[in-house]
Amino acid sequence: MSGIENAKKMSKQEVLDKIAASGILEYGLHHETLSERIRMAEEEAQEERLELGVVAALNNADTDGVLLEVLKENPEKVTGGIAILGYALGTDKLSLHIPESAAELADLVKDAAEAENVEIVTGLVNKRAEKGSVLMHMITAAGLSDVLEDSFVAGIYVSANGAELKKVACDTKLSDIVDLSEAKAVLAGYRYIRPETAAALTVGEAEIDNGLLRILTEKDCIVAETDEKLTASRKQSCGRCVFCREGLLQLQYMNNEIKEGRGKPDYIDMTKEIGEAMEFSTPCTMGQVSAKIVLSAVELFEKEYELHMKKKTCPAGVCFSAQTIYIDPRLCSGCGDCADVCPKDCIDGKPKYIYMIDDFDCDRCGKCIPECSEEAIVKTSGKVPKLPNKLTKVGKFRKR
Ligand code: SF4
Numbered sequence: 001m002s003g004i005e006n007a008k009k010m011s012k013q014e015v016l017d018k019i020a021a022s023g024i025l026e027y028g029l030h031h032e033t034l035s036e037r038i039r040m041a042e043e044e045a046q047e048e049r050l051e052l053g054v055v056a057a058l059n060n061a062d063t064d065g066v067l068l069e070v071l072k073e074n075p076e077k078v079t080g081g082i083a084i085l086g087y088a089l090g091t092d093k094l095s096l097h098i099p100e101s102a103a104e105l106a107d108l109v110k111d112a113a114e115a116e117n118v119e120i121v122t123g124l125v126n127k128r129a130e131k132g133s134v135l136m137h138m139i140t141a142a143g144l145s146d147v148l149e150d151s152f153v154a155g156i157y158v159s160a161n162g163a164e165l166k167k168v169a170c171d172t173k174l175s176d177i178v179d180l181s182e183a184k185a186v187l188a189g190y191r192y193i194r195p196e197t198a199a200a201l202t203v204g205e206a207e208i209d210n211g212l213l214r215i216l217t218e219k220d221c222i223v224a225e226t227d228e229k230l231t232a233s234r235k236q237s238c239g240r241c242v243f244c245r246e247g248l249l250q251l252q253y254m255n256n257e258i259k260e261g262r263g264k265p266d267y268i269d270m271t272k273e274i275g276e277a278m279e280f281s282t283p284c285t286m287g288q289v290s291a292k293i294v295l296s297a298v299e300l301f302e303k304e305y306e307l308h309m310k311k312k313t314c315p316a317g318v319c320f321s322a323q324t325i326y327i328d329p330r331l332c333s334g335c336g337d338c339a340d341v342c343p344k345d346c347i348d349g350k351p352k353y354i355y356m357i358d359d360f361d362c363d364r365c366g367k368c369i370p371e372c373s374e375e376a377i378v379k380t381s382g383k384v385p386k387l388p389n390k391l392t393k394v395g396k397f398r399k400r
């Protein structure tokens, strides 16, 4: 029998008592008991005369969505958990939020949601608009179904290095599920940790709040990885709060400038200042947590950042230093469009002659690439073919 079927055979108070007795905790970035969360929402709804509701979602800060696997695998558990709480609280204001980046999931969970009268909403949870509702992680909702089926087992969901998501006992050592021997850094949840720190942690201590566990080796660039994460957060932020919107914009801009070899000496201090201010001045987890990645990056890997800024060197060979941009002499038609946009003024040539990039001055910004209608401009980390070393008429270049 399903959890919601069991719940409906009990009184509302009996369901609430069962939830309290199970000790089930809110999943994700908040760790209070679900009972405490219910109590706080009830108080808020009463004080402000708001309608009590139940909302399940990922944490707003979660841009990776690996925990959505639980929803995909068993939508009935999640919608059932929402319905159980709705029943216990006597409300039919029930909703399930799906991130915009995974909007296609709405179709998959539609039947399960309809069966429990749960509304599917696409997008982040607007905490202000949902005042008076119990906000819970969708993993908490799935766990609640298990509680009512008497099958709940506490644990942490982990996808290690992109592998299948698994529920792991909290006291499992991190070193038992990933090989740390070649690790330069460990991305655990929303921040990096050093391998030696990771080696001493259990899964329950490692704050893998979004299911993400990834080993970064010497082949991975911390600056480039951080750039990806900040870009994803910027895209996902709803932009309502100045600190989150502007903070993420600034953090991502500075990190990207460092990645491209244009970092300025005060960027590290500014990153710390903005990141810390965001944590305390934003209402939802997106603002509170998304700076953690860059704060941990500049704190633990300051040397790697300095190499990018001062020496324009990427130790992992991922950023600018490892790449070359050149013009394929067989394809260039000598139009000069690329030279017009180059901010470094480092593309030489004249009409009807093959244009050439001065590798010394080129900072690999890539602005010239989309300008070329002949697709003659190539960015590569591989071998560069023989190129002309003097002005050569279009069609006259011969490899020797
Ligand atoms: S913190 Fe960010 S995501 Fe959250 S409400 Fe404010 S702007 Fe939106």
Ligand code: SF4
Binding pocket: 327, 331, 332, 333, 334, 335, 336, 337, 338, 339, 355, 371, 372, 373, 374, 375, 376, 377
């Ligand atoms: S835009 Fe392309 S075709 Fe035109 S000069 Fe530059 S490389 Fe050659």
Ligand code: SF4
Binding pocket: 325, 341, 342, 343, 344, 345, 346, 347, 357, 361, 362, 363, 364, 365, 366, 367, 368, 369
């Ligand atoms: S990559 Fe940037 S700096 Fe280099 S040639 Fe193209 S536009 Fe100029």
